[in-house]
Amino acid sequence: MRSYGFMSLLLLFLAPLQAAERDPNEVVSAARQDPAVSAAVDQAQAGLAGFLELAAAPPAGTSGFKVQVMVIDDQGIETFWVTPFHTLGDGFVGVVANEPRIVRSVVWGQQLRFTREQITDWGYLRNGRQVGNFTICALFKNMPAEQVEFYRTQHGFDC
Secondary structure, eight states: OOTTTTOEEEEEOOSOOOSTTSOTTOEEEEETTSHHHHHHHHHHHHTHHHHHHHHHSOOTTEEEEEEEEEEEETTEEEEEEEEEEEEETTEEEEEEOSOOSSOSSOOTTOEEEEOGGGEEEEEEEETTEEEEOHHHHHHGGGSOHHHHHHHHHHHOOOO
């Protein structure tokens, strides 16, 4: 099911950073062959069916359902958080929630149609805490401790 092989992915954080010296659309690069990123994508895909069921009928205390979608064009490969999104008969459609840095076939805020195979991660909030977001959690291993702490305290990450 790895249609994107060992190509590089750009993982874009949806949550804006509060620190003045930080770019609110921070881009973090990660190679697909990185074992932690590869395992995170596999973990997300393994739980995707359950996530989609939950997103279709969100229980009380949950919100912010989003998927990370891989887009490939002539410029390269980039992943985008898409929220909100909903199921179509043959896939999904949702709103691109990041400004593109590499690909030019999408723009921030556009409606994007995508397939299940393009989903590389997913996440939502449950009682104010992040659930899912496996690729972001994998990247925490290589981020400065203060940046990881910021995401944990300000955005509810428990990984």
